[in-house]
Amino acid sequence: MTGLETEEILSAIVFYLLSGVVVGSSILVITLRNIFRSALFLLLAFFATAGLFITLDAEFIAAVQVLIYVGAIGVLILFAIMLTRRIQDPVAKSTTRSFILGAFVSAAFLFFLILILGKIYLPPFPETGADTEGITKGIGRMLLTYYLLPFEVVSVLLVGALIGAVVIARKEEARGGEPPEVALERERKDREITDSKPDGNGLEQNDRKH
Amino acid sequence: MIGSINILDILKPELICAIVRVTPTHYLYVAGIVFCIGLMGVMIRRNAIAILMSIELMLNAVNIVLIAGGRAYGPKTYDASSFVIFIIAVAAAEAIVGLALILAAYRHMKDINIDDMSIMKW
Amino acid sequence: MNPVLPVLIFALPVLSFGITVLIGRYFPLKGASVGILGLVVSFILSCVVFYQLQVDPTRTIDLSVTWLDFGEYTIDLGILIDRFAAVMLVVVTLVSLCVHIYSLGYMKGDRRFTTYYAYLSLFTMSMLGIVISNNLFQLFVFWELVGVSSYLLIGFWFERKPAAMAGMKAFVVCRIGDFGFLIGILSLFVATGTFSFGALFGLSQAGAISSAVLVVGALGIFFGAVGKSAQLPLYVWLPDAMEGPTPVSALIHAATMVAAGVYLVARTLPIFSTVPQIMEVVAWVGGLTALFSATIAVAQVDIKRILAYSTISQLGYMMLACGVGAGASAIFHLSTHAFFKALLFLGAGSVIHSLHTNDIREMGGLFSNMKTTATVFIIGALSLAGFPPFSGFFSKDEIMVSVLESGHVWLYWIVVFTAFLTAFYIFRLIFIAFFGEQSERSKHAEESPKVMTVPMVVLAVLSVVAGWIAIPGVGPGFAEIGGFELHHLHINWSAMGTSFLVVLMGIGVAWAIYSRRFVESRSIYNTFKPISKLLENKWYVDEIYNFFIVQPVIFFSRLLFAFDMVIVDGAVNLAGWLGVRLSKFEGEFDLAVVDGAVNGTAWTARTFGRAVRRIQTGLIQEYVIVASVAILALIIIGYYLM
């Protein structure tokens, strides 16, 4: 192996290991039938991505990645799964009708993406590592000077998302304060009525149920 | 690189060197693969939460590209990192709202099967 | 000096405004505590800033940040804190603080108590904004905010029609001035591309701006100041503004807001000084306003109106000082006037609060029942009259000397005469209201609560001592406020003597007529009946405006209305009639031809739509696939083009 330093081989091993984990667990995320496990593999993919960030000298981003993706978004997803599934739910079918078409389109996507990436030239990594002292400081300065407006917009977005989520997800207790059983019952009836209602626009009832 | 190569060429030392020596392009390939996996997940999964997770995967792939590019174009620029911060923030917002919507839909339909959420047509 | 301090001074009222408006009810004293607390801190910080600048005048702050970037032009936000601004900061926060505290008693039990304090905070914030601005644009923004809060406060009791009308009048009259102001600002901006004071001063002093632009700019700025500082001819709103709560009158229409115009002219004096003609205009407008409104004040019977006209008169003094180039004297008088006039208004408020009347003829002998109020009122009056050693004496003397030394002899005599009138009318008020026989109402008068008297006492002390800093060797002197040299620090004994004599005369005449009654006032009134009538009716200015401006406008509007009714409506009706006829015919046509076409179209669309709607399955993923295919197509095209 000419011209390869031990450090290079090691960093290659680290890189291939981490990207193997990222790609492998990504595949598992979309193929596993057990949604809880695929969420766990999603977290693993995020975690390994944080590792990739560290190989790119972006420790701060890596920490933020773990903090937000694993600690916040991941937990949120797990929560949502817990609230919407039971562990023994029969998983009849995890794929859509258009499974084959979708798989084909994304495979084509990947093929052409790789073709194009083969044409892209990026300079090799500069020898000097990122100035690790200043990366946090640098990002902070960037966010509060040059990117101040986007920063503010993002904070507004977060607040909006927070309020929106609360409004969407909260139980509809405002409806006259009826107890939940009654509300559920009424809702069920409502739905039955809507379902059985003829369309009313004169067009024949067609493929509503596939 | 994927083009027409004699299978024996793989044994050539230059090529091995090119594969082993990690360059930004390597990261781009990984990101591209992860992105397409995410895209596929969006297209083929029935479970709404799985779709949301696939979207997160795609965003994650974009983050890898940005960080690798930022590293490649010099350590003194923090634009890429700032962008990643924004992306993470937006992803968080998206996850919050998405999951809230899924919960609301679940309460309404007792299921989160995307195939069944097709009442929004004509 | 740390720029955080002045920003904090400004930010605290902003904060207390926000808090009071949103959640003020939940705080102690129904929200008043928020404003008062914020102002106390602001005041202390202002004192710190003032002190720091007094010790070391070089620590001026002039900071800007770009707010809007239009490429060619940028609009900056910034602060400029020099001694000049520091004086104003202290005066504004102090008077505002006194008024805040005083209002606790005066506004007690009002339905919209919290709202009132929110307005006060809003006003304080905008006034401080004017003071710390370092460019005309920002100043204009706060200028308008001051106008808004003034409108809100004058019309605070908007259930009463006069109050609502007065608010509108103030707003509209000020808008006229602001229009000129805007023209002035914009002409300067178009010529120079900057709003910043520093840049504008530099350019105008260096002669880089053409004199025409300077004339328009300076005149425009002065016009704005005329509106806000109630100078001739736009003073008419100020007396009416007395419909607002009295503490508001003290704060806005005596001490701070009306002073904004003077502050503006003094601040932009470097621009004015390059166009002597405009300076001349400023001086004469100021002098005439002083005289004119003093004459009106002589014949009024409403205690607040007397004070209002007196305010206009004193503002005339300040404007006059600006006009003769003595900006520092103007600011000096502005500060002392802020103290003693606020004091007088608060005193008047105390009297009104107790007697429930504004008419001085229904008062009399109040001294025995309201000792504190009467004492501080007299102190304020002495200060206003310019009686040594009260503060008004020093500041007014500065202005007189400035006028005399600038060579305006006529103006000097006008000023002297006005000083006489000032002493006369204010002591007329005192002798009628506080001495002599007790009237029915006065017998039941009671002293106001502590929360009202304490701020008055504070202001009274300041009214006495604020002027002493002008005595050489006593205070630091106002020598270099804002970089304007007060070039005559020596004492001009003849001017001082004249003014003292005149003041004594004024007081004496008032005493003779209204206290000793050597001459019956009624007989004077009858002797000079035409003049008295004229003064009593304020020179009929409101009537003149009404006749020459308001009535023509109304007449013109009526004319247009009539035109509208007869000709426009006629045309419309005709068109309508024609339309109906035409429609009838068209209806026939419609049924036969158009409907056929429409039905045909609908049929086509429906048949087509039935075929096409199958694409819209409602399944997200199929949409995603379609979108991806489209992107994929783009990628492939891009790949083969690359």
Add this chain to the structure above:
Amino acid sequence: MIAGWINSCYESIRNWWVACGIPLVWLDIIRAILLGIVLAIIVVVAVLILTYVERKVAGHFQSRMGPMRVGWHGLLQPIADAIKLIQKEDIVPEKADYWVFTLAPFVVFVPVMMVLVVIPFGDHLIVQDLNIGILYIFAVSGIGVVAILMGGWASNNKWSLLGAMRSVSQMVSYELPLILSVLGVVILAGTMSMGGIVEAQRKMWFIVYQPLGFIIYLFAATAEVNRVPFDLPEAEQEIVAGYNTEYSGMKFAMFYLAEYANMFIVSMIGATLFLGGWQGPLLPSPVWFLIKTGAMVFILLWFRWTFPRFRVDQLMDFGWKVLLPFAFINLLVTALVVII
């Protein structure tokens, strides 16, 4: 002193290594593995002692003696407990998600080990002084939450699931005040590195400048490690034993270990951030660090036997309506003071 000795040993090994011509990287790897083992031993020992101390302290708070039988004053009690736990049958419920169920106890240990990497145990006694130290700590401690969710879900038991959800919602809610309270320290120190923060307290402990921050940290940390009065996730009377209801034997021991280790770790972090870390006169630095950590641990134990348990709504109210606003105020005031 100790650090010097360790360093000189390492230097000599390193020189020998280089002389042998083997790349240094391998030495680094071996060193990392060794350090991991050392840290694991430290954790296990610390937890053994901690269980003993807790029982003793609890006993004395209640005018009892605590464990007395095994060894002198019951000193060997923790070891006996450990042997008992190891010997127990390892049961996996039939309907459980086997892999997730088995993995959860190991995942819960990941953050424990990862956090220890950046704790300065003494003068230069720190495995790796990352310059994003505090951020790193909070980032990896999020993994513990995932482990709890895994355990709760995989048990396929409603008490476990409820316990896990309670526990996680509590930890997520209290993470905000925790981070915000620590940000005050970061602002004062001007660095996120743990070593740097200890260095910044050379003159004065940060507890003096940040008393409010310290109190918030104390409460939030207590809630983070699910201790009384925030031990709702394990409220025996309500939901049996929370997320680890179904666990037994070694797996339970792992959870148990992690819980005590976490308690120890928050105490160490608190001691580092607010009490000046290893700094102190006369005694060697690790001893000072142990003393301060011990004090923090004692406060946590004290809490346990002093306060009654919160109700769920009280818990959330306290976190969001009391701690969080105060944490914001603390942060704001600190920032303002530092700017001015």
